[in-house]
Amino acid sequence: MQPPLFELRDVTLSRVGEAVLHGVSADIPEGAACIAGPSGSGKSSLLRLLDRLVDPARGEVHYRGRDVRSYDVLALRRTVSLVPQLPALIEGTVADNIEFAARLAGRSPDVGFMLEHAGLDPSFADRDASRLSVGEQQRVMLARSLAQEPEVLLLDEPTSALDEQARASVEETLLRLRRELGLSYVLVTHDPEQAARMSDWVLRLALGGTRA
């Protein structure tokens, strides 16, 4: 039997001595999955567990049937690419950002193509990344993750700073990548409608970091 994409076994996570997740267990399947819940329920922390930006205080996280700690952590993060909620680009142009990410994964990207994938015009390539709007930066973050050609995208509220039109464009991009490339994604959202639109499977977290 095919193992789930991610498996959480009785996971507890603390930050600065404060518990964020309490004994969460779940099998996240291949395909389009969502983690939903109110602010403070530990959605973003759970996403960070999946590519080992943090390790649980207790419990285990598995990726495709193996404990994430058994993978080379850098290779894991290039395969399971996390796009944080707040844009945090490196200094330089948009192209510098995309090329930096691609180089880490040993790829040579078509920058314009990646920008179009993320819903931005290719003319953005030479723009200074720090001078973009938050919404534009968010899409550059997505483009640079796509430039790594990952197997899985972990998306933390990827449309939170976008207007209706840009949100629809990013959602369409993700659904198309899923359809055409078979890319799996785990999307964190506080919006139940987006969770319903964008996923086949939803994990709901309650306040206090327990499974709802």
Add this chain to the structure above:
Amino acid sequence: MSAPIDVSLGQLAATLTLVAIAIAVSIWVHVDLERDIAVAVARSFIQLSAIGLVINAIFEEDRLVFVIALITAMVLFGALTARNRARKVPGAFWPLLVALATAGGLTLVLVVALGVFEPEPRFLVPVGGMVVGNAMTAAAVALNRLGDDMRASAPRIEATLALGATAAQAALPVMRSSLRSGMIPLVDSTKTTGLIFFPGTMVGMLLAGADPVEAVRLQLVLLWTLLGSVAIAALIATSLAYRNFFTPAHQLKDLPE
């Protein structure tokens, strides 16, 4: 050429008039520094007198082992002092100790190997003291900046780690700005030397009756030597200390504010 200056205890006591002015200003403008000024004056008298006796003894013995012992003690106290200024960097003592020891040791070996100074206590003690002192200041400033910037840039660093970058790759921009902060004060003062201020060695030599050209040459030797040692100290301190912000799995540690 005038005779070398010989400062009597009476002349030394007379300069306390200037200290009294500093204390009067502090009291008059309510800056609340009079106690600190008094402590600073007392400490400078005791510490310099003590080190003067130690240096005198080392010069009389004329053995390199005593020079090494003195420089080692300076490195140790320098690392302890700099650690207090770099409180936001976890485990800062060891990076500072290695940085100061390497900067001090390597600089002294180089100036002797290049034939700039003879390997004698009368050269190595003052040069070593200056090198360790400046290296300490540079390393402390660099790590102070590192502590602030690692916190301020945490989201960007973690976003870079999330792409599969190593801790070193993710911290590189912060390390660059820290290194720059550590080196800039000396670079700036080297740029303006002779224009805005006369550096201490030159002033000391002129007061002692030396030829101005000789004084300038020695001052340049020291300034240029210090540039190298400060770069070594700041580079080693930041290169070792940044690691303390990460786990072996290239994860950014949770840091208390």
